[in-house]
Amino acid sequence: MTATIPAGVESARDLTGPAVAAAVDRLSPDVRIVASYHLGLTDAEGRPAGSAPAGKALRPALALLSARAAGAAPERGVPAAAAVEFVHNFSLLHDDIMDGDTERRHRPTAWTVYGVGAAILAGDALLVLAQDLLLEDSAPQGLWASRCLSAAVQRLIAGQGADLAFERRDNVTLDECQQMAGDKTAALMACACSIGAIYVGAPADLAMGLAGFGAHVGLAFQLTDDLLGIWGAPEVTGKPVRADLRARKKSLPVVAALTSDTEPGRELGALLRQTEPLTEDDLVRAAALVEDAGGREWAEKAADSALSSAGQCLADTDMPDDVRAEFAGIAEFITARQW
Amino acid sequence: MTATIPAGVESARDLTGPAVAAAVDRLSPDVRIVASYHLGLTDAEGRPAGSAPAGKALRPALALLSARAAGAAPERGVPAAAAVEFVHNFSLLHDDIMDGDTERRHRPTAWTVYGVGAAILAGDALLVLAQDLLLEDSAPQGLWASRCLSAAVQRLIAGQGADLAFERRDNVTLDECQQMAGDKTAALMACACSIGAIYVGAPADLAMGLAGFGAHVGLAFQLTDDLLGIWGAPEVTGKPVRADLRARKKSLPVVAALTSDTEPGRELGALLRQTEPLTEDDLVRAAALVEDAGGREWAEKAADSALSSAGQCLADTDMPDDVRAEFAGIAEFITARQW
Numbered sequence A, B: 001m002t003a004t005i006p007a008g009v010e011s012a013r014d015l016t017g018p019a020v021a022a023a024v025d026r027l028s029p030d031v032r033i034v035a036s037y038h039l040g041l042t043d044a045e046g047r048p049a050g051s052a053p054a055g056k057a058l059r060p061a062l063a064l065l066s067a068r069a070a071g072a073a074p075e076r077g078v079p080a081a082a083a084v085e086f087v088h089n090f091s092l093l094h095d096d097i098m099d100g101d102t103e104r105r106h107r108p109t110a111w112t113v114y115g116v117g118a119a120i121l122a123g124d125a126l127l128v129l130a131q132d133l134l135l136e137d138s139a140p141q142g143l144w145a146s147r148c149l150s151a152a153v154q155r156l157i158a159g160q161g162a163d164l165a166f167e168r169r170d171n172v173t174l175d176e177c178q179q180m181a182g183d184k185t186a187a188l189m190a191c192a193c194s195i196g197a198i199y200v201g202a203p204a205d206l207a208m209g210l211a212g213f214g215a216h217v218g219l220a221f222q223l224t225d226d227l228l229g230i231w232g233a234p235e236v237t238g239k240p241v242r243a244d245l246r247a248r249k250k251s252l253p254v255v256a257a258l259t260s261d262t263e264p265g266r267e268l269g270a271l272l273r274q275t276e277p278l279t280e281d282d283l284v285r286a287a288a289l290v291e292d293a294g295g296r297e298w299a300e301k302a303a304d305s306a307l308s309s310a311g312q313c314l315a316d317t318d319m320p321d322d323v324r325a326e327f328a329g330i331a332e333f334i335t336a337r338q339w
Helices: A005-026 A027-036 A058-069 A076-100 A111-114 A116-133 A140-167 A174-199 A204-231 A252-258 A263-273 A280-293 A297-315 A321-334 B007-025 B027-039 B059-070 B074-099 B110-114 B116-135 B140-167 B174-199 B206-229 B251-260 B263-273 B280-292 B296-314 B321-334
Strands: none
Touching: A005 A027, A005 A058, A005 A076, A005 A116, A005 A321, A005 B263, A027 A076, A027 A111, A027 B140, A058 A076, A058 A174, A058 A204, A058 A321, A058 B251, A076 A111, A076 A116, A076 A140, A076 A174, A076 A321, A076 B116, A111 A116, A116 A140, A116 B074, A140 A174, A140 A263, A140 B027, A140 B116, A174 A204, A174 A252, A204 A280, A204 A321, A252 A263, A252 A280, A252 A297, A252 B251, A263 A280, A280 A297, A297 A321, A297 B110, A297 B296, A321 B116, B007 B027, B007 B059, B007 B116, B027 B074, B027 B206, B027 B263, B059 B074, B059 B174, B059 B206, B059 B263, B074 B110, B074 B116, B074 B140, B074 B174, B110 B116, B116 B140, B140 B251, B174 B206, B174 B251, B206 B251, B206 B280, B206 B296, B206 B321, B251 B263, B251 B280, B251 B296, B263 B280, B280 B296
């Protein structure tokens, strides 16, 4: 498997970037400075950031492909692509506060630079901006795209709410954890894969097929991310090694291990319940216990299975062959094994 | 002047309450518990709160009146009224975090009960719910109502952003402060007064007249609130006496005093710039300095002037006489002097 960024992802940023920048320019100065910084358009002093690490623009790329799947020029999907990117970044701005994360894309998170209040507001503003972009062209498809996005945002909020609640619970089931991942990650990915088509007026069966593909890819992506959070190299993840274990996150492989009814699973439970901070040795042992309890194998198989279901959705949905190939390329890219 | 709650405000709560409760029921359990608590539907343990202090439902009352102004039954304005109420409460949930406020409506604020993360999410969810209510009936008016609400939310965010920025600045002008109040308070009030009419398909001139009325009332309301924050009795405001001075808020009367180019104004500036906490004696002196510098008189006159402009908008806009009288009654109620 390859980890080279597909060309479509790069060109999506070129196409969507100006629309994103123009929309951010509408915000009031105090809010704009925070949103621009978070999006990598400017540095902390508000100066244009020439070659900022602005994230991978995966979701805009999927949204533009989605418009092309419906036979439209990718340009026509730009408002939908920018809207999805804004919603993704709204959730990052708020999640970083909730999770106390201090670094994102190798830069200090917005709340550490501008304060919690300013970062909350910037997130709020991007959420509203997303809907504005979809609704300001008064074509009826904008309304459908807006409802597609709203539904995804409510699931995203539900998933993050469950994730927060899991931190205080010792009895999270694998079903609950999969539901959470579906809400928190897969819903917006399903939206990204279908909203471009919806926005250009595609028939429902195409939109449904693309959404199904996106939901499976989203789940595979979350599983990959969870595996990287335990076994990924810091230079790949941008986070310290075993970061998710250190934070005692109830990620999918961890919950699979905890609920495995095996001796290593029970040992892992006892280790994660201990009140003292986890030492480096504890973390190494925890990772081994997840593996011994079958959590790693379960997650790798689940990712394979989700990816294969995604491929099936793609095969079953009518679209130009080059578009199908690009969708498959992005799916492969974001679930490539680097651990 | 009277401070009796107008009958229309009470009946608005009866009419809008079930729609609000039904919409909140759609949220995921972890998010719903926080939103329900904040809205006064439940107590902190999630038990139904029989006679909870659920806020005054002013904005829903204005939205229902707005539908009646367009000749529609108030029932038809219910989705718009609930949407405005959700946006208002989205902003309260987030503002309480930003301002560090620990009490609202005589109860602990949501973030103190459920944590900052859960309160951010509950606010996010109410914001999205507001748009959902307007857009799920696919009548074209829902789209216009949604855009009216979006524009108000962006101004609300801009106003709160400016308010936060003012805390770190010593040179806020009265113009900037009035702009901030217009964004933070008047914009949503203008929306509340016009969105019901827009939602039932009223012509633009009616919507514009109602929005003008709401903008002026909103400014008068903010000025009244600022005066109460200095001279209001705790039993009226629900906050400690001189709470705004203690927090060194750059409210309108304070900024009018600070920018008055008078000796008391300069003294006030020096007092509020001191790094030590303000004593009770300092607060009494600060209130006297605001008055001596003309800040109180300026704010009272500005409130009178805004209220008179609101009355003029009402007189100039075509609507049934009983609706006009109810609008005037609410305007009088929310700007009644109780200091």
